Amino acid sequence: xxxxxxxxxxxxxxxxxxxxxxxxxxxxxxxxxxxxxxxxxxxxxxxxxxxxxxxxxxxxxxxxxxxxxxxxxxxxxxxxxxxxxxxxxxxxxxxxxxxxxxxxxxxxxxxxxxxxxxxxxxxxxxxxxxxxxxxxxxxxxxxxxxxxxxxxxxxxxxxxxxxxxxxxxxxxxxxxxxxxxxxxxxxxxxxxxxxxxxxxxxxxxxxxxxxxxxxxxxxxxxxxxxxxxxxxxxxxxxxxxxxxxxxxxxxxxxxxxxxxxxxxxxxxxxxxxxxxxxxxxxxxxxxxxxxxxxxxxxxxxxxxxxxxxxxxxxxxxxxxxxxxxxxxxxxxxxxxxxxxxxxxxxxxxxxxx
Numbered sequence: 001x002x003x004x005x006x007x008x009x010x011x012x013x014x015x016x017x018x019x020x021x022x023x024x025x026x027x028x029x030x031x032x033x034x035x036x037x038x039x040x041x042x043x044x045x046x047x048x049x050x051x052x053x054x055x056x057x058x059x060x061x062x063x064x065x066x067x068x069x070x071x072x073x074x075x076x077x078x079x080x081x082x083x084x085x086x087x088x089x090x091x092x093x094x095x096x097x098x099x100x101x102x103x104x105x106x107x108x109x110x111x112x113x114x115x116x117x118x119x120x121x122x123x124x125x126x127x128x129x130x131x132x133x134x135x136x137x138x139x140x141x142x143x144x145x146x147x148x149x150x151x152x153x154x155x156x157x158x159x160x161x162x163x164x165x166x167x168x169x170x171x172x173x174x175x176x177x178x179x180x181x182x183x184x185x186x187x188x189x190x191x192x193x194x195x196x197x198x199x200x201x202x203x204x205x206x207x208x209x210x211x212x213x214x215x216x217x218x219x220x221x222x223x224x225x226x227x228x229x230x231x232x233x234x235x236x237x238x239x240x241x242x243x244x245x246x247x248x249x250x251x252x253x254x255x256x257x258x259x260x261x262x263x264x265x266x267x268x269x270x271x272x273x274x275x276x277x278x279x280x281x282x283x284x285x286x287x288x289x290x291x292x293x294x295x296x297x298x299x300x301x302x303x304x305x306x307x308x309x310x311x312x313x314x315x316x317x318x319x320x321x322x323x324x325x326x327x328x329x330x331x332x333x334x335x336x337x338x339x340x341x342x343x344x345x346x347x348x349x350x351x352x353x
Contacts, residue, residue, distance in 0.1 A: 284346020
């Protein structure tokens with residue numbers, strides 16, 4: 001059963017269309033992360049579901065019920081913002097208890113709920129602490145507990161970890177996924193951080209100019225971006241216009257190659273003939289002794305995060321710059337002349353523009 005359904009939702013701000021007939025389902029207990037650059041419509045989508053922005057067309061359904069005209073506080077959704085928006089004059093317990101008290105829950109039940117949630121988010125016994133004395137990570141945990149306290153049917157997160165440093169974000173996103181799994185929470189999160197989305201989500205939705213450009217599991221989106229826009233948003237740069245040519249006697253299918261500005265690049269078996277955009281993952285640009293496409297190493301960067309991989313920026317003899325990936329202990333210095341070949345297993349054929 002869909003916990004949330006958007007049916008052809010359109011939102012316009014003057015001449016600008018922020019959401020353009022968007023269809024989206026979020027199943028019960030599913031964690032969905034919406035990704036996209038600034039202006040793609042992801043925050044507007046969240047505001048429409050929360051009831052903070054009314055759509056110009058289409059419907060928002062929660063648990064099968066149309067939400068048109070339903071006030072935000074009656075929708076049964078929890079919302080956690082990037083800046084947490086905690087009440088500075090209330091202590092931790094007072095912040096977490098706010099939702100249940102507004103719903104008229106008995107004091108004893110509310111106190112039990114607050115204690116339970118503070119245990120879950122890793123702040124046991126913190127009820128009397130001042131929120132102004134908390135670290136950024138602790139404030140994030142309190143904001144999450146407050147959003148969960150009224151037992152929302154849908155929890156929505158707006159850049160929930162955006163103000164935290166990288167190491168803390170990476171740790172907390174794993175904790176969040178484990179917590180949501182334990183509670184069976186249905187989650188719709190908005191973020192610009194693809195690493196955060198891929199670590200948290202069951203399903204990723206990539207938005208472009210108010211429309212959904214691709215939806216799928218994190219692995220599906222990462223391994224098979226649906227368009228050049230999605231590939232570039234994910235950080236891939238080895239993209240070029242290409243034409244696949246058959247080598248099977250006119251059958252229309254090939255295990256052959258594509259003509260590109262870098263020369264002939266092998267493509268996966270079964271790739272149909274014709275124009276396309278070719279993506280070569282950095283792992284598919286391989287140093288190859290004296291054979292292959294001559295290049296000059298212009299820069300190298302250690303990936304970090306515990307990885308021993310190095311990213312190489314290459315200036316090829318022909319065609320646009322290439323990014324390659326190789327182990328640190330074999331990475332050549334900038335200025336080194338190298339040759340590269342392309343691995344067909346790391347080539348993705350995208351639609352032509």
